[in-house]
Amino acid sequence: MAKLTINGRVHEVQVDPETPLLWVIREQIGLTGTKYGCGIAQCGACTVHVDGVATRSCSMPVSAVTEAQRITTIEGLSPDGSHPVQKAWVALDVPQCGYCQSGMIMAAAALLAETPKPSVADIRAGITNICRCGTYNRVQAAIQQAAGISAAG
Amino acid sequence: MNAIAPLSRRGFFSVSAAAGAFTLGIRAPLAQTASLPGATFGGVPEINAWVVVKPDDSVVIRIARSEMGQGTLTGLAQLVAEELDCDWAKVTTEYPTPGQNLARNRVWGDFSTGGSRGIRESNEYVRKGGAAARMMLVQAAADAWGVAAAECRAAKSVVTHTASGRTATYGSLAVAAAKLTPPATIALKDPKDWTIAGKPLPRLDTVDKTTGKQVYGADLKLPGMLNASIRDCPVFGGKLKGFDEAAAMARPGVRKVVRVGESAVAVVAETWWQANTALDALKIEWDAGSNQAVSQATIDATLKEGLGAAEAFVGNKAGDARAALPKAAKTVEATYTFPFQNHATMEPMNATAVWNADRCEVWCPTQNGEASLAAAAEAAGLRPAQCEVHKTLLGGGFGRRGWQDFVRQAVAIAKEMPGTPVKLLWSREEDMLHGRYHPITACKLTAGLDPQGNLDSLHMRISGQSIIAGIAPQMLQGGADSRVFQGLNPGGAEGAFGYAVPNLLIDHAMRNPHVPPGFWRGVNVNQNAVYMECFIDEVAQAAGKDPLDFRRALLKGSPKHLAVLNAVAEKGGWGKPAPAGRHRGLAQIMGYGSYVAACAEVTVSPAGEVTIHKITAATDCGHAVNPQQIAAQIEGSFAYGLTAMLYGECTVKDGAMEQANFDTYPIMRLAEMPAVESIVMPSGGFWGGVGEPTIAVAAPAVLNAIFAATGKRVRQLPLKHADLRRA
Numbered sequence: 091m092a093k094l095t096i097n098g099r100v101h102e103v104q105v106d107p108e109t110p111l112l113w114v115i116r117e118q119i120g121l122t123g124t125k126y127g128c129g130i131a132q133c134g135a136c137t138v139h140v141d142g143v144a145t146r147s148c149s150m151p152v153s154a155v156t157e158a159q160r161i162t163t164i165e166g167l168s169p170d171g172s173h174p175v176q177k178a179w180v181a182l183d184v185p186q187c188g189y190c191q192s193g194m195i196m197a198a199a200a201l202l203a204e205t206p207k208p209s210v211a212d213i214r215a216g217i218t219n220i221c222r223c224g225t226y227n228r229v230q231a232a233i234q235q236a237a238g239i240s241a242a243g
Numbered sequence: 244m245n246a247i248a249p250l251s252r253r254g255f256f257s258v259s260a261a262a263g264a265f266t267l268g269i270r271a272p273l274a275q276t277a278s279l280p281g282a283t284f285g286g287v288p289e290i291n292a293w294v295v296v297k298p299d300d301s302v303v304i305r306i307a308r309s310e311m312g313q314g315t316l317t318g319l320a321q322l323v324a325e326e327l328d329c330d331w332a333k334v335t336t337e338y339p340t341p342g343q344n345l346a347r348n349r350v351w352g353d354f355s356t357g358g359s360r361g362i363r364e365s366n367e368y369v370r371k372g373g374a375a376a377r378m379m380l381v382q383a384a385a386d387a388w389g390v391a392a393a394e395c396r397a398a399k400s401v402v403t404h405t406a407s408g409r410t411a412t413y414g415s416l417a418v419a420a421a422k423l424t425p426p427a428t429i430a431l432k433d434p435k436d437w438t439i440a441g442k443p444l445p446r447l448d449t450v451d452k453t454t455g456k457q458v459y460g461a462d463l464k465l466p467g468m469l470n471a472s473i474r475d476c477p478v479f480g481g482k483l484k485g486f487d488e489a490a491a492m493a494r495p496g497v498r499k500v501v502r503v504g505e506s507a508v509a510v511v512a513e514t515w516w517q518a519n520t521a522l523d524a525l526k527i528e529w530d531a532g533s534n535q536a537v538s539q540a541t542i543d544a545t546l547k548e549g550l551g552a553a554e555a556f557v558g559n560k561a562g563d564a565r566a567a568l569p570k571a572a573k574t575v576e577a578t579y580t581f582p583f584q585n586h587a588t589m590e591p592m593n594a595t596a597v598w599n600a601d602r603c604e605v606w607c608p609t610q611n612g613e614a615s616l617a618a619a620a621e622a623a624g625l626r627p628a629q630c631e632v633h634k635t636l637l638g639g640g641f642g643r644r645g646w647q648d649f650v651r652q653a654v655a656i657a658k659e660m661p662g663t664p665v666k667l668l669w670s671r672e673e674d675m676l677h678g679r680y681h682p683i684t685a686c687k688l689t690a691g692l693d694p695q696g697n698l699d700s701l702h703m704r705i706s707g708q709s710i711i712a713g714i715a716p717q718m719l720q721g722g723a724d725s726r727v728f729q730g731l732n733p734g735g736a737e738g739a740f741g742y743a744v745p746n747l748l749i750d751h752a753m754r755n756p757h758v759p760p761g762f763w764r765g766v767n768v769n770q771n772a773v774y775m776e777c778f779i780d781e782v783a784q785a786a787g788k789d790p791l792d793f794r795r796a797l798l799k800g801s802p803k804h805l806a807v808l809n810a811v812a813e814k815g816g817w818g819k820p821a822p823a824g825r826h827r828g829l830a831q832i833m834g835y836g837s838y839v840a841a842c843a844e845v846t847v848s849p850a851g852e853v854t855i856h857k858i859t860a861a862t863d864c865g866h867a868v869n870p871q872q873i874a875a876q877i878e879g880s881f882a883y884g885l886t887a888m889l890y891g892e893c894t895v896k897d898g899a900m901e902q903a904n905f906d907t908y909p910i911m912r913l914a915e916m917p918a919v920e921s922i923v924m925p926s927g928g929f930w931g932g933v934g935e936p937t938i939a940v941a942a943p944a945v946l947n948a949i950f951a952a953t954g955k956r957v958r959q960l961p962l963k964h965a966d967l968r969r970a
């Protein structure tokens with residue numbers, strides 16, 4: 091049995107300790123905003139925050155997380171889509187198919203928490219998620235907008 | 244919007260199945276079924292198949308094509324709303340189901356979503372649907388007021404009687420309008436009068452994609468649902484010999500191990516993770532068959548043989564290239580290759596099915612709902628009328644989800660567990676090993692210049708795979724696949740070859756390996772643009788001419804091709820000094836009804852590392868329905884096309900694909916993405932697609948810039964094989 095603190099609530103789950111956190115979040119907890127893309131820490135579709143740090147949940151066994159660690163998923167980033175990153179995403183119409191976007195937004199929110207005024211180079215080095223639809227330029231612009239810096243900067 | 248119909252939601256199906264009276268017979272195949280009761284939507288009668296107006300004035304616009312990120316849902320809704328003259332803020336959308344379309348004599352026309360056809364091929368009848376609904380709403384108001392319809396006007400969901408100033412909202416008129424006879428003649432607005440279409444409106448489907456609420460096929464949950472993971476024989480054409488299920492069955496949560504068709508086995512468990520790990524534990528024996536002898540080297544050798552073969556299908560011909568080439572003052576020759584690519588949609592293939600002896604329902608992300616319905620019925624052993632398909636949003640399509648292999652598999656598995664919904668989700672590995680791959684081709688080009696350095700003769704020999712031969716051989720014409728020549732045709736919407744060459748021969752030696760081909764976003768324009776646009780640069784160089792000037796001279800008779808080329812040259816700074824160390828390259832092509840061009844700006848470091856700084860891209864798509872979404876498609880097209888150019892390659896070993904995940908099939912990331920400046924320049928008078936054509940100019944524009952930087956021609960894709968270090 092594992093005890094997990096997800097989006098501020100404690101959940102007890104009966105699950106093989108080897109199960110990746112991603113699949114516990116999706117299948118036991120039932121939060122499907124966090125996506126499966128590769129299962130090998132390559133794409134970032136499964137990105138959640140563990141104590142505020144962007145983490146690829148497909149490659150973290152549930153047994154590696156303790157109850158004391160705070161896990162945040164896209165559903166818990168804000169109660170109503172009002173996180174500055176989410177607002178910037180809507181304002182710039184970033185998503186295409188949208189499948190990668192939960193992971194992108196979680197990666198972006200963690201980046202800004204660590205570096206509130208990132209340079210373009212910080213953003214380009216910090217966001218390593220795959221978007222097959224190619225929303226990268228709007229992702230970059232939306233992170234700048236969320237950080238309150240003009241696209242030219 | 245985009246709701247997932249729960250299992251119990253059969254009422255809508257049965258109501259709609261009996262409907263049709265107010266359906267407009269706008270265009271074959273949109274046949275009209277007379278004397279049936281009107282279709283309703285939650286108790287509200289539809290005005291026609293495309294439009295429902297609720298009493299609170301909200302408008303539901305029906306969208307037949309699939310949304311997979313390309314923005315067609317918003318674009319089609321804009322077109323209907325434009326003609327409807329409704330309040331855009333009140334618009335929501337809904338997908339009719341393939342079963343409803345079947346029951347209503349295909350009132351919504353074609354569901355198939357591919358070839359950048361969503362808007363270019365359905366714009367007329369969806370606009371007529373909106374216009375007819377507006378005319379009926381106006382007529383209903385006029386009838387109520389006892390005035391002539393011509394004295395009334397409609398705007399923002401309100402009908403006004405001009406003389407008296409009386410008004411009525413669409414919501415108050417909808418019931419009466421639904422009872423009227425649809426108008427016989429419908430006039431459409433001139434696009435220059437558009438106020439909703441043609442505007443850079445925000446997408447209708449963005450918010451839920453930022454909160455995790457958006458449900459994809461992979462996220463579907465149904466009561467009592469089980470989960471399945473599958474493994475198909477890795478060698479294409481191989482079979483499943485047998486399996487020892489003991490180890491898999493002993494694992495937690497596992498319910499069943501199922502043979503699927505002749506070549507696959509699936510594990511069904513409570514959760515997908517359990518199913519997938521049990522599948523790893525399953526001992527499987529394959530009968531790989533003769534294809535296991537095929538390697539990349541044998542495929543490459545076959546293509547190479549085709550480059551010099553005597554027999555080939557002719558796609559475009561002028562003068563006599565074979566006779567002219569030996570007489571040329573100077574000849575240029577080069578051979579290019581373009582490898583297999585996987586679509587690699589971010590959401591792996593999946594489908595959820597529930598089978599009963601008299602009914603089968605499927606939920607899936609599909610680019611062709613009607614084909615999904617047909618596949619479901621076939622696999623279920625039922626009639627199509629006993630089946631239904633509910634489309635979910637697609638986590639990417641790019642052509643892959645026009646195939647229905649995953650639907651057939653899901654139904655076959657569900658059939659083994661009657662009454663229980665089963666969701667089949669492919670692992671990324673399964674998705675990579677069982678794609679429908681971008682066809683593999685090679686191309687040998689020979690050009691002859693006259694003494695003044697003009698291009699006098701050109702032979703372009705394409706050797707390689709035909710998609711049509713692989714998927715629908717009955718559509719070949721005398722054995723030939725005309726689609727191989729996309730972008731190189733003498734004329735037509737699928738890509739007219741813009742250059743005037745007095746002696747021209749473009750032909751195709753068909754060589755089909757055992758790898759299943761598919762329509763991969765951009766399809767055959769992709770490699771044809773690389774071949775033609777890189778080679779034309781080589782010819783310009785041999786002629787001692789500037790690549791822009793050389794192209795301009797050849798495009799004199801192709802003003803639309805020329806216009807996009809000129810636009811990128813001007814905005815991209817062609818002929819002006821580039822920032823230190825940067826070099827530029829050009830490319831242009833026509834495809835999917837649109838004219839596109841690109842000017843790329845790159846640096847190549849002494850160590851051979853390429854940085855693509857910026858691409859200026861122009862598109863003339865005739866009419867632009869949503870310019871900001873066209874810009875998004877252009878940007879996305881560069882990411883897709885440049886990924887293929889930089890990394891994209893699937894190779895065959897022992898009859899199977901070698902690349903099974905993103906570690907061996909890398910995808911371009913943000914750090915590598917160039918700035919993109921889009922020039923959307925619709926010239927009017929035609930409808931071109933926007934989701935695909937730009938992909939084709941991505942690689943050649945960059946490769947030509949790399950040549951400008953290094954003096955090296957890269958003729959074998961992907962670029963990762965090239966050594967660009969300075970000697």
Ligand code: FES
Nearest residue numbers: 127128133134148
């Ligand atoms: S699913 Fe975790 S990184 Fe791809």
Ligand code: FES
Nearest residue numbers: 187188221222223
């Ligand atoms: S929006 Fe489709 S994969 Fe990123």
